[in-house]
Structures are given as structure tokens and as C-alpha cells.
Amino acid sequence: MRYAHHVDQVRTAEAALMAALPEGALMQRAAAGLAATCAGLLPRVYGSRVLVLAGSGDNGGDALYAAARLARRGAHAEALLLDPAKAHAEGLAALRAAGGRVTDDAGAFGRADLVLDGIVGIGGRGPLRPAAAPFAAMARRGPVVAVDVPSGVDPDTGEVTGPALRADVTVCFGTHKPGLLVDPGAGYAGVVHLVKIGLDLPPAPVEALQGADVAALLPVPGTESDKYRRGVVGVAAGSTRYPGAALLAVAGALRGGAGAVRYTGHAAEEVVRRHPETLISDAGPARAGRVQAWVVGPGGGDGAEHALREALDTEVPVLADADALTELARLGPDLLAGRPAPTLLTPHAGEAARLLAGVGEHTDAETVAARRLWAARLIAARYGATVLLKGSTTVVADPEGTVRVNATGTGWLGTAGSGDVLSGLAGSLLATGLTPLDAASAAAHLHGLAGRHAAGPGAPITALDIADALRPAWQSLTG
Structure with a gap:
């Protein structure tokens, strides 16, 4: 499991630890881990050209101290100070003492074998400032290593509202930051390395399940299992206009661990x-x-409202997708009030925008895609349901505030009917007894792996290809 904490939680934990350590010890821990990661990225440290883009504050200090360590191993280390008057004095002195120097040549960015992004850290908000913005578009020779978070990415949300420096590697300290796990910010972070520095942190508000976590959730039939004991999932989908949605939802459900699938609808x-x-x-x-x-x-079409109302009147969990979400947005969250069993909603960005409009929060799909954590949390809270918000990073949020993110997918999953397969899969896992949070999390992980299996090195796939790949995806986790 990967755990991610918000900036205020990290700041509190850092303050407590710094009070118990000698002055500067915590920064030296961070710099040591950062320098070790950088050394591993270089063919050799001796003679390599390392450039620090140093902003003000401790983030720049971490980068300067790390560059000083590399300089002591023979690297040609330079620092480009974006705000010289506010540069971290002790870190700059350490760099100079190790043989490094300050430069004002922006062209060093393109010549460096490695660039340390120490412009802004977890305290930064909004896009890069004018002095730093040009580096976002410059060509680079070597990798860019972000210190804690790529500059221009919101550490708590992953939002990118303007120019941001795209990293090849991000070295984060103490814990992951949510913005490193959620698009669009995750797309700027590259490979994320965690350096543990001894922080005592509270429970994480954002989690990312790994393969072993998902494998532990997947149902395994016992020796006395039969199709009914393993769970039966009902699928009310499809219409005369969209019969294929029924086929795809059933295909996902058949491969989701339940013992049987019961279908009702126009596509029987x-x-x-x-x-x-x-x-x-x-x-x-x-x-x-x-x-x-x-x-x-x-694919429920005109019959979606009737099917939704009938399903919600039962005493079992209900997964609502596609046309059922459109009806729910129109009818409002009161439709879910008082249900004896939980509800799972699986919107894409456009459907999420409609659900938000249904509670008076008017927005659009682009805003939802840019603010995934905000959208998923708000829908879960207002509707009293678990939400699986589909997209390049899947976000799962429950009404109690737990959030999980998943990024196992591939761009090839953006194909017609892919979401229908995901709905059937998640519903099947619900029927086996998993909670909506676990069913949604495991389904998103499996669905993403299946997309990768189906696409192989990179080729167009269909929704049925994804359904067929669920079995090897499952086996890759449990084998």
C-alpha cells in the first residue's frame, strides 16, 4: 500500500521531529536520500554536470545540500538561484564549500547531465512564477529530479493550473503527497521514490493499493462453495438501442468472481x-x-429510471452506472436516502459533472478531470455513496472520507464499452461480499491490468478484449 498525506499533516509531523533532533538534521536526512537517488541516475557521478534550480526556502536547501554531496564525489555542481536574496544560505554555503558554484546562465539547464528541481516544494501553490516558467518548455539533456513535488503541481490535489516542470523522477520525503498519485500531477512526477525520514504521521487520507493488496481482497472459493454461495450478481442493462452494453456488462460480471450472473433487460x-x-x-x-x-x-435508455428505482428498493448493494447516473442526477440524492444497503456510483468526468449539478455544484467535465479528488469526495459526501470516478487516474471515495487512487490503466482503455465491463466486474465483486470501497478499488486495479494485457506493447483494443484479459490479469495478481 502507498500512503499519501496532505501538506498540513506533513508540516505538523516535521515540526515535531525537528524539535527532537539537532538543528538541520532533518534536512540532512532528506538531502542524503535525494543525493543517493541522483547518484543512481547518473552513469557516474565524477565529472557529471549537475544543475540546481534553487528557489527560496527549505526545498531549495534540500537541493543545494544534495548537490554539495554530489560535488564532494567529483560532480561539477552549479546552482541557478531564482531569487538570490532568499536562497537557502546554509545550503548555498555547503555547495560552495564542496567546490560548487553559482551560475546565472539559463543555458546550463539544457547542458546538465541531471537537473534538481528545487524551485518550490510542498508549500507551493499555483503555476511556476515568471522567473521559473521558461524552464517548463526548455529542452533538457539529462533527467530532471523533482524535490518532494514537481514545481507547479499542487501537492494536495495534483492540479496543474499553468506552467509546471515535468520531472523524470520525484524524490518525496516521509510520505507520498496526493498530487503525486493523481493526474494531472502524477503525469508530471515521473517515477516516484520515497525517502523515509522518520516522520510520525496520522492515518493517511489517500491510499493507493498495490498488487499484493488487491490480491488479498479477491474472493477465493472454498471446497464447499457453489454458485449461490459464491454470490449472484444481477445486471439490469441494455436496451433496444444499446444491446451491446448488456453484453459487455455481463462479460465483466462473469469474470468478477461471483458464482452466477442474472440478467434482466431488453437484450436477453x-x-x-x-x-x-x-x-x-x-x-x-x-x-x-x-x-x-x-x-x-x-445502455439502459428510457428504462433506466424504472430499473434504478426497482434495484434501489431491494436490500442488496447497487452499482449505478451510465444512464442510471443520469437519472440519479436528475432525481437527486434523496433517492438514495434510507437505503439499508450501500450504493456504488461509477461516473466518468461528464457524468460526475451532472451528479454535481444535481446537488447545486455546477461545473464541467474538464474541471472534474483537473480536480479529481475534489469531485469524487464531494459526490460521495453529498450522495452518501461510494464513488468510482473513472479516468486516467481512477479515484475511489466513500462517504466516510476514505480515498483510494489507481493508475494501473493505459490510454488504450479509452474505448467504447470499457466502462460497461468495469461496471460488471465491480458489481460481481460486490456480490461476493466485498465492501463498495474494496470492490471498486479491486475492480479498477484489475480493469487497468486487463487493459495493459490486452494492449500488449501498444495496439488498439476493444471492450471485449478487456473482458477477455481479466482472467490473465487476475492470475497475474494471485499466481
Whole structure:
């Protein structure tokens, strides 16, 4: 598991630790870890050209001290001070004492074998300031290593509101920052290295499950299991106009661990022809037979409201997607109030914007994509449901405030019907008994791995390719 903490939590923990350590000891710990990572990125340290982009404050100090360590090993270290009057005095003195020097030649950025981004740290907000902004567009020779967070990326949210320096590697101290795990910020962070510096931190507000965490969640049938004990997932999806959504949702559900899939909707003939193991009903969720969870909405068309209401009237978890989300946004969160079982919502950015409008928060898909943590948390709180916000970084948030992020996917997952497969998969995991938070997290992880398996080295895929790749994705975690 990766844990990420907000800036105020990190600041509090740093203050407590610095009070117990000799002055400057905490910065030296950070600089030592940073220098070690940089040394590993260089073919050799001796003779390499290292440039520090040094802003004011401790972030610049970390970078200057790290460069001093590299200079003592023979690197040609230079510092370009973006605000000379506010440069970290002790770090600058250490660099000079080690043989480094200050330069005002911006062209050194393109000649350096390695650049340390020490412009702004976790205290920074907003885009790069004018003095630093040109470096965001400059060509570089060697890797850029961000100190704690790439300058121009919001550490708490991952928002990028203007010019930002794109790093090849980010070395973060003590804990991950949420902005390093969530797009668009994650796309600027490159490979993230965590350097532990001894912080005593509270429970993390943002988590990122790793393969072993997901494997531990996946259901494993026992020797006495049968299809009913393993759970039955109901799928109310598809319409005369969109029968394919039903096929794809069922395809995902069949590969999600439940013992059986019960389908109700207009695409029954197509579903049973493609998936003969599916149990078929034309009675709707209210009378389709016993299930342990419902998936409602993919391709539901005009019948989505009726199917949603019937499913919500049951006493089992309900996953609402696609047309069911449109209806929920129109009807409002009161529709979910008082349910004896939980609800899982799986919107993409556009559907999330509609859900937010349904509670008076008017925005658009672009804003949702740029502010993923904010959008997922707000929808979860206002609707009293767990939310799986789809996108390049999937964000899962529950009403209690727990947030998980997932980035196992690939751009090839952006294909028609991919979300229908994800809905069926997550609903199946719900039916096996996982909580909405765990079902959504595991489904997002598996779905992303399946996309990678299907795309291989890089080729277009279809939603059915993703469904077919769920089995090897599952095996890659449990094998």
C-alpha cells in the first residue's frame, strides 16, 4: 500500500521531529536520500554536470545540500538561484564549500547531465512564477529530479493550473503527497521514490493499493462453495438501442468472481447467445430472483429510471452506472436516502459533472478531470455513496472520507464499452461480499491490468478484449 498525506499533516509531523533532533538534521536526512537517488541516475557521478534550480526556502536547501554531496564525489555542481536574496544560505554555503558554484546562465539547464528541481516544494501553490516558467518548455539533456513535488503541481490535489516542470523522477520525503498519485500531477512526477525520514504521521487520507493488496481482497472459493454461495450478481442493462452494453456488462460480471450472473433487460437473446451460462429474466430487478448485488444503467435508455428505482428498493448493494447516473442526477440524492444497503456510483468526468449539478455544484467535465479528488469526495459526501470516478487516474471515495487512487490503466482503455465491463466486474465483486470501497478499488486495479494485457506493447483494443484479459490479469495478481 502507498500512503499519501496532505501538506498540513506533513508540516505538523516535521515540526515535531525537528524539535527532537539537532538543528538541520532533518534536512540532512532528506538531502542524503535525494543525493543517493541522483547518484543512481547518473552513469557516474565524477565529472557529471549537475544543475540546481534553487528557489527560496527549505526545498531549495534540500537541493543545494544534495548537490554539495554530489560535488564532494567529483560532480561539477552549479546552482541557478531564482531569487538570490532568499536562497537557502546554509545550503548555498555547503555547495560552495564542496567546490560548487553559482551560475546565472539559463543555458546550463539544457547542458546538465541531471537537473534538481528545487524551485518550490510542498508549500507551493499555483503555476511556476515568471522567473521559473521558461524552464517548463526548455529542452533538457539529462533527467530532471523533482524535490518532494514537481514545481507547479499542487501537492494536495495534483492540479496543474499553468506552467509546471515535468520531472523524470520525484524524490518525496516521509510520505507520498496526493498530487503525486493523481493526474494531472502524477503525469508530471515521473517515477516516484520515497525517502523515509522518520516522520510520525496520522492515518493517511489517500491510499493507493498495490498488487499484493488487491490480491488479498479477491474472493477465493472454498471446497464447499457453489454458485449461490459464491454470490449472484444481477445486471439490469441494455436496451433496444444499446444491446451491446448488456453484453459487455455481463462479460465483466462473469469474470468478477461471483458464482452466477442474472440478467434482466431488453437484450436477453443477445446475452444468452453470447454468454449461455447467464441466468435470464424479463421481470426487472424487483422480480428477477435473488441476487447479492445489482448493476444498473449501462445502455439502459428510457428504462433506466424504472430499473434504478426497482434495484434501489431491494436490500442488496447497487452499482449505478451510465444512464442510471443520469437519472440519479436528475432525481437527486434523496433517492438514495434510507437505503439499508450501500450504493456504488461509477461516473466518468461528464457524468460526475451532472451528479454535481444535481446537488447545486455546477461545473464541467474538464474541471472534474483537473480536480479529481475534489469531485469524487464531494459526490460521495453529498450522495452518501461510494464513488468510482473513472479516468486516467481512477479515484475511489466513500462517504466516510476514505480515498483510494489507481493508475494501473493505459490510454488504450479509452474505448467504447470499457466502462460497461468495469461496471460488471465491480458489481460481481460486490456480490461476493466485498465492501463498495474494496470492490471498486479491486475492480479498477484489475480493469487497468486487463487493459495493459490486452494492449500488449501498444495496439488498439476493444471492450471485449478487456473482458477477455481479466482472467490473465487476475492470475497475474494471485499466481
